Amino acid sequence: MVRSDCDGSRRGVRILSTLPFFAAALVTIPLLVACEPERLPPSDPDLRAELAIPDDTPIHRVDLGGASSETSVIPRFLEVHPGDLVQFVVLDNRVHLVRFPEKGLGPTNLAFLRETSQDRPPPLVERGARLVLSFGGAPLGVYTFIVEGYGAPMRGEIRVVVP
Known part of the structure; x- marks a missing residue:
């Protein structure tokens, strides 16, 4: 689906083409955080x-x-x-x-x-x-x-x- 503004530009195409990337990031980031290993006690x-x-x-x-x-x-x-x-x-x-x-x-x-x-x-x-x-x-x-x-x-x- 291509949306256009009143002036005939095709800015909507660029927004729609990045949606899969953002959707993948929204799913991946919580998984990475959930899989983070348990932190060891601070040390020196x-x-x-x-x-x-x-x-x-x-x-x-x-x-x-x-x-x-x-x-x-x-x-x-x-x-x-x-x-x-x-x-x-x-x-x-x-x-x-x-x-x-x-x-x-x-x-x-x-x-x-x-x-x-x-x-x-x-x-x-x-x-x-x-x-x-x-x-x-x-x-x-x-x-x-x-x-x-x-x-x-x-x-x-x-x-x-x-x-």
Whole structure:
């Protein structure tokens, strides 16, 4: 079927000829997503070897960096399980401070960070510097953090959930 506009052009032919491609894509893409293999826990082989971390302990990574006066925190929101590790890694040459404001934590979450001496981490002062936090035995809930150093502070969350 050929459709034409009032001016006699044949633009409709081009649209109809691409329909089979789009139909095939609509069927194929969901199949590819459904067949995606199960994702392995996050890892960092160098950190694992350096700290003798067991192979079955997931290591999540948060990259800290930025350009000009903006701080970058990627990802800003993480979902982890009790026992997981989270490492903050500096990608630029600026100082970054990760802190957990008391108002962003419930009393049990704050107590956990204090008991494990993770409530006041030291500043990260050079490219490649890492802060590794352990959520072994962590109570479920939200752990709000702020990254300061230059520009406006960036807020993020680590959410500890049931596995």
